[in-house]
């Protein structure tokens with residue numbers, strides 16, 4: 001045993017050194033999302049004011065899988081992160097919507113029930129965190145007496161774009177108060 005132990009240690013050390021540069025490792029998804037320091041995407045709303053509605057039940061046995069951020073109609077909707085506009089779209093449930101990505105295009109940020117979108121916004125356009133995108137509304141299936149931003153974070157499916165993603169609860173990552181830049 002005494003003879004084999006140093007050899008085993010050497011093997012273990014060798015295995016560690018392969019494929020891992022000391023002090024550098026790829027960020028996990030959680031580490032990456034924390035490093036983005038996402039902004040609460042509604043002007044004047046802080047993280048303390050958010051309610052976790054991610055797991056709330058919705059029609060048809062579905063879970064919500066997004067956050068509803070309540071605000072007066074017309075309140076400014078801001079980009080949660082730097083990145084790109086992927087898609088400007090209208091749909092029955094979400095109403096007026098926007099799909100954006102982070103700078104690495106690994107994650108999708110979906111904004112729904114918008115009242116108005118900023119004039120001149122274009123697909124492919126680069127945006128900065130805190131940039132004005134739209135205003136809060138009740139478009140789609142949002143109750144007319146409860147304007148809010150429906151905000152969803154998704155991991156983009158590999159090889160896919162705005163239409164395919166796996167939802168992730170954004171609540172732990174929304175750390176900065178909504179403040180238009």
Ligand SMILES: [Zn+2]
Pocket residue numbers: 064066067068149150151
């Ligand atoms: Zn919602």
